[in-house]
Amino acid sequence: MKRFFDSELDAFRSHLIQMGEKSIEQVRGAVRALVDADVELARKVRAGDDELDRLEVLIDEEGVRYMSLRNPIATDLRLVVVGMKAGSDLERVGDEANNIAKRAIRLAAEPPLKEYIDIPRMAEIAQEMLRDALDCFLQHDNDKALAVIRRDEEVDALNKQIYRELAGFMVENPATISRALELMFIAKSIERIADHATNIAEEMVYLAKGEDIRHNDELKKGPKAE
Amino acid sequence: MSTAQPLPAAPAVSPKAAPAPATPPIVEIEKLDFFYGDKQALFDVTLGIPEKQVTAFIGPSGCGKTTLLRCLNRMNDLVDVARIGGGEIRIDGINIYDPRVDVIELRKRVGMVFQKSNPFPKSIYENIAYGLRLHGIKHKDKLDEIVEKSLRGAALWDEVKDRLHDSGMGLSGGQQQRLCIARAIAVEPDVILMDEPCSALDPIATAKVEELIHELKTRYTIVIVTHNMQQAARVSDQTAFFYLGKLIEFAGTQKIFMNPSNPQTESYVSGHFG
């Protein structure tokens, strides 16, 4: 049965989607600005963070209002709770993108340390994870969410690899230390973005099945999941 | 509503969550004192009921909310010992307790739906035609037209159109209550008073009536008394909290349920009362 306040849930849902799209766009922009040494783009990315902040506030407000006035139960309740948590994660994704953009502006003033290969690849994976997590939100797709969670290890591995590589640069030539550090932080940021995507995916499992799989490695990578 | 901050533009969907700002009041209650015999039931109540919105009266049993509701169409006149001790209630600027007021005309302007659904033991058609005949509408075509319009307005037409001449008592509880609402809107009142209209209904029937209330507010001013706070939260735009005959707090529903100013309101809406 359609309820007269269902439109409020629809609005809540679409704000969250909107926020997800925006955060992916921010990550993509920040990494592109880094690769292309495009200061203009980096500035644009930094300015765009405000919208994410506003959306997060809006989602929280709608969520609290819905819980106060509409007495949500079961799926509705999970949707609101998960939505608010995911909103918070997406806002953090935006913050990390902002950080990357900030460091990209600094790096643009100096010659590139090396050709960027692993960082864009890592960022690509993180963005895919975000997108998949959001798809799960739309489709309530449990398996896809579990796949996102498993991909986090790929990102972690890439991060470690980049770390080792950059550490090598710093040992060989101390003049590269500041640049290498910036890149390390950027890799760390991307790794965190992937972590947030993982969080969101976990939340989506909770939304779809009502099961909390956080800190439950067996569920995430157990034989059942393979 | 003062609490709501300006919302950012949300291009995808306009946020329906935004609370409706209070419209100008159609019913003004000013410093109303009300007595049953020696017992004072309402103390100095001042409240403006905004037009074409849903205003909910909440509060524990015996807090005076139903008394106040029944003051608005002078149903309290039926109680011998009931009397106004002071203050006034104005509808369109006229004090309805002025001796020159025609109570019959007042009740045609201010309709009422009761706690216990009370369809007349007549056919569904006659239930609605009853009020129309009181208004002197006798022409069959006109009656047919308004009966259909009212039943549609009460979201009941599709369920009863094939048995208009069956008894209204044969309907289910929720349908009976919607029939009573159809009966009330048939005479085109300005204000509809609802005294716990869903207290005897199951959740599905309740949801239908709430849906109906939500639709009706585009055309009528609705005042609803309810014990069910979630219902007040769902259907109303403004909420008034009464306790021991006093108006404790009156504000937008969102404010009352999310951030009430008065600690008594807070403890009542959060279930800590008593």
Place this chain on the structure above:
Amino acid sequence: MTPRPDFPSRRSILRQPSWAARWEASLFLLLRVATYGVLLAAAVVFLDIGWKGGRVVFRAEAPFINVPFLTEAPESLHVLKLPDGATLKMGDREYRAFNEAHPEQVKAARSETYVYSAGGIFPNIVGTVLLVLGAMVIALVLGVCSAIYLSEYAKEGPLVRLVRLSIANLAGVPSIVFGLFGFGLFVVALGWNVSLLAGWFTLAFMVLPIIITASEEALRAVPKGLREGALALGATKFQTIRTNVLPYALPGILTSSVLAIARVAGETAPIMFTAAYVVRDQMPWQVEKWTDFFFQGVMALPYHIYVVASKIPQNDYTRDVQYGTAFVFLFTVAAIALSAILLRARLRKQYRW
């Protein structure tokens, strides 16, 4: 079951013999015997009247019903014992004709006359029906009006309570007092003489307390919600009562009123000074002016029973008339009561809440 040491008087829920159980069983027996006793007494009365009266009213051969008994006026019975030992029984008119034709036989015979022992009871039936109908109309109009006033309009107060108390007491007043009251007021003071009108009012006053009480009850039984519903739509108080209270109370009012009337229809005392004639030759519709209709006395069944049972010498021939009249009378009352019950069933179906 969990043992509850803190509550030692707990016992098994299995039945155990006890004095209390035996006492209860004997009490039930007593109640049962009392009920059957009442039933037995009623059965004896009805069977006695039904058997003996039925023999008068019904016949073994076609048309199976003693038509003259139901369609003729009461007459004196003349019994002629002829010298040859034969016995002739004939009614008054027959006797006069016989006398014209055979005066010598009548002279020779030993003749005995028993009043009211021949003919039928048609005028009595008609009179009773007229009395009941008129009284019912008057009682209903007065009773329903006062009940509406008392339950809908009058403000509760000492005065209304006093009125109610008086009405309740009125119901307990013996019927002979009503008869004398009717005689004093209608017959003497208002000068209506012994008449239908006086009888109507006397009977009506007698059932009024029952009708008012029953009507008030029926009006009160109409849910408050129906009144409020109508008032909230802008109906006046009178419109509400007329269209949305009275119709629903009517089944109850009519039923209890008709039952009450059926009861007073059997009363002799109220009509014997006000409306009933021992004998009257004209039928009620044989009047010169239509107004005379209201000012004529009538014969009535209960009074007829009273007269044939107590005012004339008893003999074998009056017995038939007594039982026959009682039988017809019981049947009439039962028919009125039955019609009330059927009416209620019909109206109830129409309005249900």
